[in-house]
Amino acid sequence: xxxxxxxxxxxxxxxxxxxxxxxxxxxxxxxxxxxxxxxxxxxxxxxxxxxxxxxxxxxxxxxxxxxxxxxxxxxxxxxxxxxxxxxxxxxxxxxxxxxxxxxxxxxxxxx
Amino acid sequence: xxxxxxxxxxxxxxxxxxxxxxxxxxxxxxxxxxxxxxxxxxxxxxxxxxxxxxxxxxxxxxxxxxxxxxxxxxxxxxxxxxxxxxxxxxxxxxxxxxxxxxxxxxxxxxxxx
Numbered sequence: 396x397x398x399x400x401x402x403x404x405x406x407x408x409x410x411x412x413x414x415x416x417x418x419x420x421x422x423x424x425x426x427x428x429x430x431x432x433x434x435x436x437x438x439x440x441x442x443x444x445x446x447x448x449x450x451x452x453x454x455x456x457x458x459x460x461x462x463x464x465x466x467x468x469x470x471x472x473x474x475x476x477x478x479x480x481x482x483x484x485x486x487x488x489x490x491x492x493x494x495x496x497x498x499x500x501x502x503x504x505x506x
Numbered sequence: 507x508x509x510x511x512x513x514x515x516x517x518x519x520x521x522x523x524x525x526x527x528x529x530x531x532x533x534x535x536x537x538x539x540x541x542x543x544x545x546x547x548x549x550x551x552x553x554x555x556x557x558x559x560x561x562x563x564x565x566x567x568x569x570x571x572x573x574x575x576x577x578x579x580x581x582x583x584x585x586x587x588x589x590x591x592x593x594x595x596x597x598x599x600x601x602x603x604x605x606x607x608x609x610x611x612x613x614x615x616x617x618x619x
Binding site for chain 2 (some may be wrong): 415429436437439440441444482496497498499
């Protein structure tokens, strides 16, 4: 399974756009890229998933370059409530027992 | 939120005692997962199930066993709890395997003294 590398923490201010980049140099052909958000004392919550190029939903955008060795989660106009830990996952249907969330990126949004 | 509950939500036990955590879903999802979360490690997969009586090991399965006799219930058992198993345990459910959107339960905080 492709290992992911994310920044440990990031700071931002309300109203700004936040981009969190995840590196996954060993991504396999059948691997998808998925991002989760976790608030303190809660389970993670799905944000977005993609395979290539760009995916957008009501919460975020996911940018994946052609070589798929990295991906960027973009959160538009963050608010204080976006303060959370964000996890990047890479895996496919055959990821089997090696799916891991990694340490995640702790985003702090300041007023 | 997806219909997924965990019980108990908090438990304190002593080393060497057996512990069973329960995950219950009302969504009829095929896949169920047990993760543990520790500071500095993110979430790590313990075991998962892809159907009734069908289970497989995750990354950190040593010391844990699971059972799934009904679609809606997935049990995680620590046969003889150790202090290293002090953690927060999350159950998750999904439909399409490990790339699927997974819906997580509220977690169980287990302390082994």
